[in-house]
Each structure stands twice: as C-alpha cells, then as structure tokens.
Amino acid sequence: MDESDTAAILPGDVLSATSTGDQMSNSVGRKDEPDVPTTGSVRPPFTCSLPVSVEPVLFLSMFSLALQAPLSTQYLWDRISEDLGYNGTKRSECSNGSVTPDPLQKEVETLTAHWNLYISLGGFSVGLLVVPFLGSWSDLAGRRPVLILPNLGLALQAVVYLVVMYLKLPVVYFLVGRVLSGLSGDFNAILAGCFAYVADTSDRRSRTFRVAVLEACLGLSGMLASIIGGQWRRAQGYINPFWLVLATNLAAALYAYLFVRESVLPDPSTKLLTTRHHKAVWHLYSTGGSSSEGGGRFHRCKLWLYTLCFFLVVTVHFGSRELYVLYELSSPLCWGPALIGYGSAAQHLAYLSSLLGLKIMQRCLEDSWVALVGLASNITGLVVFTVADTTQLMFTGYGLCFLFMAATPVLRSKLSKLVDPSEQGTLFASVACVESLCFLVGSGVFNSLYPATLHFMKGFPFLFAAIILFIPAGIIGTLQCLDQRRDHRESTTS
Template identity: 50%
Template sequence: MDAPSPGEPGALDPAEEPTRSGIASRTRAWRGFGPVEPIVFLASFSLVLQGPLTTQYLWHRLGAEVGYNGTSRGGGCNHTSDPKQQEVETLTSHWSLYSNLSGFFVGLFSATLLGPWSDSVGRRPLLVLASTGLLLQVIVNIIVVSLDLHVGYLVLGRVLCAFLGDYNSLLASGFASVADVSTTSTRTLRMAVMEACLGISGMLAGILGGHWIKAQGYQNPFWLALATLITATLYAAFVYRESVLDPQRAPLFTLRHYRSVFQLFAAPAPGKSRKHLALYLLALFLVLTVHYGTWDIIVLYELSWPLCWGSNLIGYGSAAQHLSYLVSLAQVWLFQLCLRDSWMAEVSLAFNVVGLLVFSVAKTTALMFIGALFSCIACVSGIAMMSATGVFNSLYPATLNFMKGFPFLLGAFILLIPAILIGLLEKSDPRPEYQKSFH
C-alpha cells in the first residue's frame, strides 16, 4: 500500500512522524493479508483442550495425594458417601478458584490498559501479546505435568497469561477487528460466524483431547496446545491484516485508559442511552458469570458419582456444549430477517435456562448430553470470571452434601434476570437518532 502524499487524507505532517511508536510504524508498514478468525480459532482450540485437561489433571494429582482410588483416566469412582471423593472435589474446586481469581486480579489491571491502547496502536500488538501470554501458560503447565511439581505452580502460569491480556483480551480484540471491517448490515452475521469458529474449534478440541488423555495421559495434549499457540502467535505477528486503518502512537501505562472507560458512562448521551448501556452490560455480566461458573465445575460434576465419566466422555460432553455455537449461527441466519437481535438473545437465554435445569438434576449420561444441547454459550468477560469463580467454586463444595447440582439450578434462576432485562429494554428502545449515531 502506497503512503498518501502530503495534503491527502491520512497524510502525516513530517514533524509528527517521529512521535510514532516502533510497533505502530511496523503495523502501518506491514498490514498483512489474513483475517482474524484463524487466531481466534487456534486460541480457542488450545483453551478448550486445556480446560478439561487441567481439571482432570488436578483431580488425578490431588486424588493421589489424599489416597482416593477413583482417579483413573478411564473413569470409575466411588459412591457419593465416600469422604475422600468429596475431599478431592473440594480441593480441585478450590485450586480452580485460586487460579482464576489470581488471573482476574492481574487481568483486571492489564485488560483495562490493553483494550483502549489497541484502539490507537492497532489490533495486532494486543493479539500478539495475548497469544504470547497463553503460550507462556501452556509452557508452565507442561513443566508442572512433566516434573510433577506442586499444583500451585499452575497459578503462576495463569498470572503470566493474565498479565499479557489473557484469552479475554484476545477474543475482545478479535471481535473488535471484525467490527472494524464490517458494516451495520453485516455485523451481526459476521459476529455469528466468529462464534461458529469458536464452536468448531471447541468441538474438535473436546473430542480429540478426551480420547488423547485416555490413550496417553496428560502431557502430550499440552504439547499440541503449545504448537497451536505458537502458530496463532506467528500468524498474528506476520499474517493478520491490521483492521485499524491509521495506527497511532499511544502510551500504555496511563490513567487516560481508565478515564475513557469512566467517560463511556459519564459523558452526555442522547435519551436513555447510558442507562441502556449499563443495563445491557449488567445482563451480559450475569450471563457470563453463569457461563464461566458452570464451566469451571462441570468437569468435576462429570468425574464424580453418579456419572463417573472417563476422559473420552468428558471430551464428548465438551464438544456437545460447543455445538451450541453452531446452533447460534443457524439461529441468527434463520431469524435475522424476522427478529431483532434482542429477541434472538431471548431465545438463546431460554435454551440456556433449559440446559442448566437439566444439568441440575442429571443422573445419567443421556441427560447430561441433552442439557448440553440446550446450552448456548456467549463471549467472555474478566469481571464475570471473577464473580463466577468466587461464587460457583465456593458454592459447589458447600452444597455437595445436600444437592450436587444446586449451582446449575442457581445459574438457571440467575439467567432469568438478563432475560427480563433484555425484554424490558426492547420495549423501551433509545430514540431513533441515538441508534443512527451509534451505527
């Protein structure tokens, strides 16, 4: 791409050129040619591969430490009255809590800086940083599994990943890149295609990971996750086409990024736009809290009595849950001509509620898969992850004695709140002039 001549739109004053950062200059010189979807696909594949893998590894390691004999990769467990099983469930849930909370507190600082920063310097730097963070986390996991180090070192990998933006920043940057290059008429469908990429990658990772763990153990699947993230990082650095047309130099460590978040809600806006934005964010927060919370504990639920799933069934269960991304794409394609986005969200939430209700009472494999088919999965959020891990990982061991499925039942009732919010917001739309200015 030829640089604009002086006086043309986008041309820079020569005196301003030295103020550009090295990253922004390289981004402008090499814009790349590839879309962002492969980065999101590869990162999601790695993340879904590692999620059940890490939980099962914790279950196996902690079970061996307390002398529980139901930790075989092939499945099999004791009756729920076995106190050692409940101890393993509690320990595994707590270590998941420690890992995710530590990642949240670091990520809350880094993501707030990196998000607004990418609006100026471009999406590529954040995609590279977040991919590198995920890569470092896998390296730590491989070292822990290979050397049988204390499981507390897994928290270190989580912190390193969060410091560089975590998966949340990568996914947000991916969706922002799609928004940069799409129009108002194509944006919903483009976002649905992105979600379909998440679904396909999750299904492949779930099935492959489940069978691989059963056949060869925990170490080799982590190596595949490592290779996948190396590919994603190289693609982001050298192939991805930058979607920000004119990247500018911007300092990273500045309070301006925090002020920009505050001004989003404090700046004057037409009509009820600020109130609507806050309520939509509340709805998103609740949806993601339930999503992250149930995702944390569902593998524990499947490993223990009465399901006693092995690695292969856990993989199939993960794949079935990610099938909902493809269902979401079909839903958008079928309904976008006759339903508005908010009503499509209501349909998705209804399926979510039904799925979680089924999970809460599931005692057989068939019911678990039926619940997975009703689940519709949304995108990610750091604050929702903190609430999810804090509530659900603490609630799960506390309710083992009277109802193991209680967290899923609670999640189903929580999802009624965003369903009501979205319905009410649809009835009281912002003024038309706000919609025009937003688009």
C-alpha cells in the same frame, strides 16, 4: 462522530490519510477506498485469500486454553497425590454411599481445588489490571499487537508448565506461569482484540452475525480440544499435549503477525503505561462514551443494563456448565464416559445451531427478539435438566438448548453499537474483564449451591439459573420496546 456515518470495510482495509484524517484516525476505512502504502506495522508480510480475519487467531487461542485447562487440573491431582502418598483413583461411577470416603483422597481433592483457585485468581487479578490497558491502547496503537502479545504470554506460560513437568518442580510454579501470562493480557486480551477487530471491520447490520461466528469458534475449538486432550493424556501422559499447547499459541501469534491486517490507523506516539487507558474505561461507563451526545443519561443506562444482562447470561452459562458432568455422573443418571462425551458434544454443537438459528431469525426479527428466543431456549432446557432423571430426558434438555448461545453475540453487538468506533477496544476489554468475573462468580455460586440443595432438590441449581435468566430477558425486551416507541415518535414528528 456517529458510527453509522462510516461504512464497513473488508478485513484488512486501512483508513488512508485524507483531509479528514484528524477526525477519523481511529475509524475504519470504506470499502471503495483503494489500498494505500502503509507502514510495516499496519500491513502484514503476507495476505490471506480466505474470507477470514481474526477467526483463526481466536480458534487457535481457545483450542490451547481448552486443551491445557483440564490437563493442568489432572496434573495437579496426580502431583499432589504423589506428594501425599495417595495411590487411589478418583471414583467416577455411581456409589451406593456405603463405602467410607478415604480421608487422604478428600485431602487431595481439597488441595487440588485450592491450587486451582489460587492459579485462577492469580491470572484474573493481574489480568484485571492489564487488559483495560491493552484494550484502550489498541484503540490508538492498533489491534494486531493485542492479538500477538497475549499469545506469546500464553506460550510462555506453557513453557513454564513444561519445565515444571520435566523437572517435577513444586506446583507453585504453575502460579508463576499464570501470572506471567496475565501480565501480557492473557486470553481475555485476545477476546477483546478479536471482538474489537470484528466491530472495526463490520457494519451495524452484519456485526451481530460476525460476532456469532467468533462465538462459534469458541465452542468448536473447545469441543475439539476436549476430545483430543482426554484421549492423548491417557495414551502419552501430560508432556506431549502441552507441547501442542505451546505450538498452538505460537501459531496464533504467527498468523496474527503474518496475515491479519490492521483495522485502525496506529498512532506511533501512543504510550502503553499511562493512566489514560484506565481513565478511558471510566469515561466510557460514567458518561456513556463519546457517542452519547444529546441523550447521555439514557445512553449510559443502556450501556450499564446491557452489561448487566451480559454478566447474568454468561454467569449462568459458566456456572451451570460446571455442574452438568457432576449431575450426570451421580444417581439416578449414572452416566459413563461415553454418554458424558455425547452430552458434551451435544452442548458444543449448540454453538453451531445457535449460529445457524441466529442467521435465519435475523431475516425476520430484530436482534433483541433473537436474543429473547435464545434465552427462552436456554430457560426451557434448564427447566428440563431440573427434573431429568433418565438419559432420554437429559438429552431432551440438550436439544431444547439448541439456541442457547444466540443471546451473547446479540449483547456484544448491542454494546458495540452504543460506543464510538474509537472506543471499541476499551469496550471489549471491559467486557472481557466482566467475562472473567462471570467465571469466578458462576463457579463459586453454583458449586456452592449444588451440595447445599441436594437434600431437597438435586436439580435446583438449574431451576435457579432459569429464574435468573428472566432478568436479562425482561431488560432486553423493555429496552427494545422503548427503542421502538422512540423511533415511532420520531418518525411521526418528522
């Protein structure tokens, strides 16, 4: 069934059982359908009068993740330093290079980086298997379980981290907590559930903006957590901030249980542990999904091409973001904590400016052209970062990137519109796994490229990132031109 045949619903409306229920069991209801009695698994105990649905869930989950990530790295640094007997501190000021590096500090840095890698890979490898299960399962069993279970898993991870800190257990137990979180789907399952929920409860016209609102939630919660986490850790250490991490995850799960209404009609006979869910992911990308009847090959190509665009754009975002602080700390910028904080705030404010710009541009431009404007903003900012040798020039780059987040919500929306309503969970679970892969690839490539190119061009990784972004820009522009030509041909023949 084509997605345009169904109207959007307000968050929380549920499809009632009608004579056509067998054909539309995983679609969303219509705005004009009255509420009907539903089971307790569909309707939450309370209703929320605010015009929000899953945005608070994503905000709280991202807040806890952004709060704990730098704190856990710093804790690993301190614990490994204590175990090795290293009493120095990590230098953050500019150095003239005449000071002999401490070999013990280098060992601490190496071990900290390795443990960070082990912990990230542990969560990623487990989540790569679990998230497709949960995403495809949510298409049949409902979205609410996929919003609740991963938050409980993240809360369990926070409990393990707290036990390690209180008892000063070996840092290998951090890996145990990360794997336990991965078994519940981790943050990627929450991403998949939230974006699939928005796809369920929005029409084709409003979907891009609704997705952009979720993207803005990610940026704002990350900025708030970064500000709070650093100050709190300096004032009270690690343990109290991790209690907030635990409380935030529990609050997200509780909100999803109490206030988020189901957006699909659950099938009580659906099983979680079955190969059917992984087969659904294979079917989606091998055939183009259930909605590709009649033009399957071109439809499938578009699905793969937009996924490739998403991979490249997000890899550049993750990879370049990890270099900003390192670039600003060293010569010739030599920024201190205050300027670095302002730069981070400017970067996160771009989430809001991108949201506003997207809303304005949608009045006169197609989504694809909005994405190209966002990519152009990102490219020009990266080119300026390449040659930035003064504070003014660096902030000019941040200013030029004010629309850099306009491309990713468009790509998510494009992918969502290519698949059937009954495949939204499967799609966004796949996209969430791609996003995790983007983090690993971006971190590995750009952190390796930066030291390798220092001898001839310090800002070369930013130039490399700008060049990479021309690939998705070309793909998006070409597909949009092909779609317009096809629409024009169909209108003239009819």
